[in-house]
Amino acid sequence: MSEMRFNLIIAGVGGQGTLLAGKIIGQAALMASLDVKISEVHGMAQRGGSVITHVRAGQSVHAPLVSPGEADFLLAFEVLEGARSAYFLKPGGLLIVNTDRILPMPVITGSVPYPDDPLHSARSLYQVDEIDAMSAAVLAGNPQAVNMTLLGALSVKLPFSRDIWLGAISLSVPGKTLDTNLKAFDLGVNR
Amino acid sequence: MGKLMLGNEAIARGAWEAGVRVISSYPGTPSTEITEYATVYPEINCEWAPNEKVAAEVAFGASMAGARAMTCMKHVGVNVAADPLFTAAYTGVNAGFVIVCADDPDMHSSQNEQDSRHYARAAHIPMLEPADSEECRAMTALAFSLSETYDTPVFVRITTRIAHARSTAQENPREDIGLRAYEKNPAKYVMMPAMARDRRAAIRTRMTKLSEDTNSFSLNRMEMRDTSIGIITSGVNYHYAKEAFPEASVLKLGLVYPLPMALIRTFSKKVQRLVVVEELSDFVREQIAAAGIAVDVSSPENKLGELSRNRVRTELGSPVNMTPTIDYVTRPPVLCPGCPHRGAFYAIKKLRLNVMGDIGCYTLGALAPTRSIDACLCMGASIGMAFGAEKAQGKAFSRHNIALLGDSTFLHSGITPLLDAVYNGGAITVAILDNRTTGMTGHQENPATGKNIYHEAAPEVDFESLATALGVRHVRTVDPYDLTASVEALREETDRDTVSVIIFKRPCALLHKEKKPPVLINDCRRCGSCMNLGCPALMNTDRGVQVSPGLCVGCGLCQRVCPVGAISSEGDMV
Numbered sequence: 001m002s003e004m005r006f007n008l009i010i011a012g013v014g015g016q017g018t019l020l021a022g023k024i025i026g027q028a029a030l031m032a033s034l035d036v037k038i039s040e041v042h043g044m045a046q047r048g049g050s051v052i053t054h055v056r057a058g059q060s061v062h063a064p065l066v067s068p069g070e071a072d073f074l075l076a077f078e079v080l081e082g083a084r085s086a087y088f089l090k091p092g093g094l095l096i097v098n099t100d101r102i103l104p105m106p107v108i109t110g111s112v113p114y115p116d117d118p119l120h121s122a123r124s125l126y127q128v129d130e131i132d133a134m135s136a137a138v139l140a141g142n143p144q145a146v147n148m149t150l151l152g153a154l155s156v157k158l159p160f161s162r163d164i165w166l167g168a169i170s171l172s173v174p175g176k177t178l179d180t181n182l183k184a185f186d187l188g189v190n191r
Numbered sequence: 192m193g194k195l196m197l198g199n200e201a202i203a204r205g206a207w208e209a210g211v212r213v214i215s216s217y218p219g220t221p222s223t224e225i226t227e228y229a230t231v232y233p234e235i236n237c238e239w240a241p242n243e244k245v246a247a248e249v250a251f252g253a254s255m256a257g258a259r260a261m262t263c264m265k266h267v268g269v270n271v272a273a274d275p276l277f278t279a280a281y282t283g284v285n286a287g288f289v290i291v292c293a294d295d296p297d298m299h300s301s302q303n304e305q306d307s308r309h310y311a312r313a314a315h316i317p318m319l320e321p322a323d324s325e326e327c328r329a330m331t332a333l334a335f336s337l338s339e340t341y342d343t344p345v346f347v348r349i350t351t352r353i354a355h356a357r358s359t360a361q362e363n364p365r366e367d368i369g370l371r372a373y374e375k376n377p378a379k380y381v382m383m384p385a386m387a388r389d390r391r392a393a394i395r396t397r398m399t400k401l402s403e404d405t406n407s408f409s410l411n412r413m414e415m416r417d418t419s420i421g422i423i424t425s426g427v428n429y430h431y432a433k434e435a436f437p438e439a440s441v442l443k444l445g446l447v448y449p450l451p452m453a454l455i456r457t458f459s460k461k462v463q464r465l466v467v468v469e470e471l472s473d474f475v476r477e478q479i480a481a482a483g484i485a486v487d488v489s490s491p492e493n494k495l496g497e498l499s500r501n502r503v504r505t506e507l508g509s510p511v512n513m514t515p516t517i518d519y520v521t522r523p524p525v526l527c528p529g530c531p532h533r534g535a536f537y538a539i540k541k542l543r544l545n546v547m548g549d550i551g552c553y554t555l556g557a558l559a560p561t562r563s564i565d566a567c568l569c570m571g572a573s574i575g576m577a578f579g580a581e582k583a584q585g586k587a588f589s590r591h592n593i594a595l596l597g598d599s600t601f602l603h604s605g606i607t608p609l610l611d612a613v614y615n616g617g618a619i620t621v622a623i624l625d626n627r628t629t630g631m632t633g634h635q636e637n638p639a640t641g642k643n644i645y646h647e648a649a650p651e652v653d654f655e656s657l658a659t660a661l662g663v664r665h666v667r668t669v670d671p672y673d674l675t676a677s678v679e680a681l682r683e684e685t686d687r688d689t690v691s692v693i694i695f696k697r698p699c700a701l702l703h704k705e706k707k708p709p710v711l712i713n714d715c716r717r718c719g720s721c722m723n724l725g726c727p728a729l730m731n732t733d734r735g736v737q738v739s740p741g742l743c744v745g746c747g748l749c750q751r752v753c754p755v756g757a758i759s760s761e762g763d764m765v
Contacts (some may be wrong), residue, residue: 030195043632047631065352118519172415
């Protein structure tokens with residue numbers, strides 16, 4: 001990332017707060033004077049389906065979509081979703097993955113098993129950083145703050161100052177939840 | 192540096208800057224947020240209309256009466272609004288009238304993928320196509336001045352990757368556009384044959400002029416580089432093309448109908464090979480070929496779904512390996528924990544009814560394990576399909592077949608088919624799943640919620656009286672959490688040989704989060720009864736069914752279906 005340019009994918013389950021995470025990263029990049037494009041999924045998939053947000057930042061960004069094999073980072077809110085989207089990563093790219101497992105309906109009904117170790121093949125191709133973000137979020141005071149802990153873990157890999165991150169977060173979350181969110185963010189930063 | 196805006200937010204901003212006073216829309220992914228964002232501007236009078244046809248008529252009326260006005264809809268909404276739009280092209284406008292249509296290539300949240308550019312051509316309505324949020328803002332504002340200059344409605348067409356992409360957009364002040372006077376002008380606005388013939392000629396004059404003028408519009412621009420390949424493109428595809436072939440010469444179209452054919456001809460002469468990069472259909476390519484300009488044939492395969500940088504590269508002869516992957520177990524969307532629709536589906540399954548379905552969250556009832564919906568076509572079609580099936584199979588068929596649709600969908604397009612079934616002596620049963628909101632699109636108010644788009648108190652339609660007024664003699668309301676009453680209602684109403692309406696009334700679980708403690712399971716006998724509910728908070732394990740405490744909202748449906756009383760709630764133990 002010598003010339004301040006990155007491609008990032010956020011993968012998760014509809015309702016987990018992936019949209020907010022994308023918005024905050026985009027806002028941080030904008031505050032660092034980068035051009036930004038984010039592509040989001042709204043609508044049906046937000047009802048518990050697989051959702052992906054693309055974030056691209058650099059001096060000038062054209063397409064809102066990251067191409068497979070070109071993501072520097074994959075921020076995964078759920079293990080299976082991390083594995084599913086790992087092909088977006090470039091060789092050696094960084095997968096930051098929440099260790100939570102949310103069972104999809106075909107698994108819930110018993111028709112297909114949840115893979116024993118969905119990240120098995122990803123480990124040989126990418127750097128995989130597994131983080132128990134749910135426990136951190138609960139510790140911070142709100143299980144909904146998983147996205148902030150994951151953001152915290154990602155933040156140390158991006159060349160944005162702490163002020164930029166704090167600024168981007170306070171622009172994007174309701175004032176009364178700011179303390180909890182920052183606590184969860186710091187648990188991700190300092191783990 | 193501008194502000195990071197969703198394409199939809201930028202369109203609302205552009206409309207406000209252009210002095211828009213009225214926006215009337217019906218929600219539909221990926222267009223919904225435009226009208227929601229517009230509500231923050233006090234100068235704009237926004238509303239949710241019951242459907243896109245009404246929305247287009249309200250916006251047209253506002254334009255005719257002198258206010259710049261806009262209506263926003265998803266691609267299939269244009270089908271609903273097509274009737275007024277085709278004739279609005281004849282009348283033209285007073286103040287600017289803009290229709291935003293949002294296409295959904297790859298059907299992220301739609302029942303089909305249609306290319307709205309064909310509407311522009313079929314209806315003789317000019318169409319702009321922005322490529323990012325800043326263009327969304329600027330072209331929306333421009334659309335209003337084009338509309339007034341050429342006396343025509345104007346389309347702004349976006350796709351999902353524009354509507355739901357964030358990029359920077361500028362913020363300009365609002366133009367001081369006065370309200371124009373209302374003037375009677377029957378020759379322009381009363382479309383009956385004699386006047387319409389004159390207006391048809393006016394369309395030709397206007398489109399001929401615009402077809403010439405557009406050749407010098409700065410929104411159609413040539414970016415000359417290497418001339419061995421020249422790419423004509425628009426919208427998000429411009430960005431895919433720029434990344435796929437950064438050295439290629441590009442003609443970026445901002446106005447996609449009518450095409451700047453003289454400019455295209457000039458561009459074609461400057462390059463050795465001419466290609467068009469466009470999604471969904473060969474809309475531009477076919478017109479260029481018909482004008483006698485040599486242009487590459489496109490791959491029919493690439494007209495399915497949405498494009499990407501890699502697909503563009505592959506199509507133009509630099510193949511990229513695009514295959515992911517390992518096939519992981521899929522994660523289809525599901526009805527949420529506590530969803531009131533789940534109770535209705537339980538009752539439907541219990542009675543083994545056929546279901547003519549409709550558009551909304553409840554369409555998910557078609558998937559395993561519910562598997563209770565046999566058909567889904569378009570907004571409100573469930574009722575007509577059920578009556579048609581009865582006409583084909585005889586009245587007895589309606590004893591085990593129902594129409595099922597939501598509150599907002601019923602008000603959108605369900606009233607007239609219900610009237611049809613009553614008028615023509617049907618025996619169908621219509622189940623209205625009234626969850627007090629427009630759910631799938633993200634909880635918009637509708638005429639049955641008692642609130643308007645600003646969440647202020649509004650008159651609330653009464654489904655029972657409405658159905659009664661249409662001539663339905665058997666109308667009842669049940670709570671879908673009351674499984675016994677739900678089964679009973681469906682059994683009794685399907686048994687009748689006249690039309691019945693059952694309203695399953697309970698608010699969406701996402702709106703009313705009175706979260707109760709999760710249920711507890713002890714001594715599960717693994718019969719699977721609760722698993723048939725398709726609740727994401729329940730899972731089958733070797734040790735019997737278990738509850739995910741983080742997901743369970745304590746609705747208690749599983750408790751009610753468990754035949755051995757293995758499921759309890761904390762309240763029971765006190």
